[in-house]
Amino acid sequence: MSAAVSTGSHARAPQSAGVLLFRSGPPIAVLLVKPGGPFWRGKDAGAWMIPKGMIEPGESPVEAALREFAEETGLQLTAVPFPLCVVRQSGGKIVAAFAVEGExxxxxxxxxxxxxxxxxxxxxxxxxxxxxxxxxxxxPEARAAMLASQRPLLDALEARLA
Structure with a gap:
């Protein structure tokens, strides 16, 4: 998995994983989610992200990504996602991102x-x-809508599909 962050030790940073679902288009489109709860209410630009969550003990990053995607969207993915990249969010959380084409x-x-x-x-x-x-x-819409710290996922997807 290519890294969009430094390769130093991330042992203390919270570890998460998620899936970027995409359509190859043209144009390429990605599925993003807006978190629920009072903190995100009324926010739009900069509030969208990939479905993701914590990696549980004994769980691989891809297993966590698939579980979190199902929990957050209700869709159980059957295709195997490919490793996309790793990003560090502004709060320090490390996110291992995977991508898969789907609907x-x-x-x-x-x-x-x-x-x-x-x-x-x-x-x-x-x-x-x-x-x-x-x-x-x-x-282009996703770049304007999503968390700045997750925008490298779009660059990684674009490079992979080129």
Missing amino acids: FDPATLTSIDFELEWPPRSGQLQRFPEVAEARWFTL
């Missing part, structure tokens, strides 16, 4: 939920979907 209808999005004390210090737990929305983007 997904955003209207069928079914995400698992998470619990969060909301409002803060209220003592009240509320449930929110991990993913609030999924959408197909062309590469």
Whole structure:
């Protein structure tokens, strides 16, 4: 897997994995998701990302990527994704990204939920979907919409498909 980050030790940084689902087009299109919950509400540009999550003990990065994709979209991928690259997000999290060509209808999005004390210090737990929305983007649209730290995934995909 090519790295878009330095190759120093990442043992202490949280490790995540995700899948970039794409259509080869033309034009090339990628499926991005917007996280659920109160922090992301009302945000759009810079809020979209690939479905991803933590690598569990005993799980390979590709296994984690496929599990997280299914949990966050409701779609169980049957094709085997190829390694794309590794990025370090602004908070320090390391994300191993994989890519696979496929189809997904955003209207069928079914995400698992998470619990969060909301409002803060209220003592009240509320449930929110991990993913609030999924959408197909062309590469220029995706560059404007997604987290800056994940934009190298688009460059890696473009280079792989060239």
